[in-house]
Amino acid sequence: MKRFDFRDEIHRLDAEADCVRIMQILNSHEFPWDMGRALGIALYRTYAVPSIGGLLGRTNEFTGSTQKRYDDTALILGNMMRHGFGPGKGRDSLRRMNQMHRSYDIGNDDYRYVLSTFVVMPVRWLNDHGYGWRRLSDHEVSAITHYYRRLGKYMGIKDIPGTYEEFRDLLDSYEREHFAYTDAGRAVSDSTLDLMVTFYPPRVAGLARRFSMAILDDSLIEAFRYEPPSRAWRRSADLALKLRAKVVRRMRPREEPLWADMNPNIRSYPEGYDVDRIGTFPAGCPVAHDVDPVGHAELYGGDGGAAGGGTASGQGPAPASAEGRA
Known part of the structure; x- marks a missing residue:
């Protein structure tokens, strides 16, 4: 296999109809490490939004059970x-995610913002920052956008942006308006950084933490009230990531896919896991966990298959009360 064969395969596919396959290639063959880092930063950014960081802090899930989360x-x-989203582990995971989200009173604006981070941050990591061994093409950016638009639709999110540019503008404006310090958000951030350090040998843990801080942009540093990294650390981290990209470009393509469950940093299920039992199950949750709350005709037929209180109309997660309920 030649270095650009996967890229060429992607460009023979349709950006919308084949978005799942394109995402599989990008995430498991072309950029598995980069996509993991970019999506990690995407989720991390959300802690700086008080309504999101506050909720995560109050549940204690991202501070008391950080590895499992x-x-x-x-x-x-x-x-x-x-x-994908068809029958099997993909749809079961979508169901489990929606069940968890329906456990809390999460606003549509926050859902849209989180979705925008998934769309935008991989493009910024690979293209804007130059950390990818090659740039994403417009065709690939379109496929990423279509994939997350589809996911957002299956989550019941309303008013989903239609283009990458609209997602990017949503992310930037939402962060300008909402990023702010909260004790809960800072606690979740600290716990997450503490976990990241454990992925490296103890002898380099201190360096790993400083490196992690050096790749955070100023808006995050300010929102969490961290001491800004030095210019030298920022420059060193940037150069190291760009040097890595040059090395990877000269490597053979990854012919065997690398999936999330192959990641050695995932440690909570050494004997395997049941998709229906992972995640959170808050005490007193009114959601019946053996039924499917995802309501979408494309997946479940005309009635949405939402027996037992699901969202058959696809109008989004039914709000519950606060973090103690589900």
């Missing part, structure tokens, strides 16, 4: 990527 998130998103 990391694992659950990676597995759920990874299963949808690997298996």
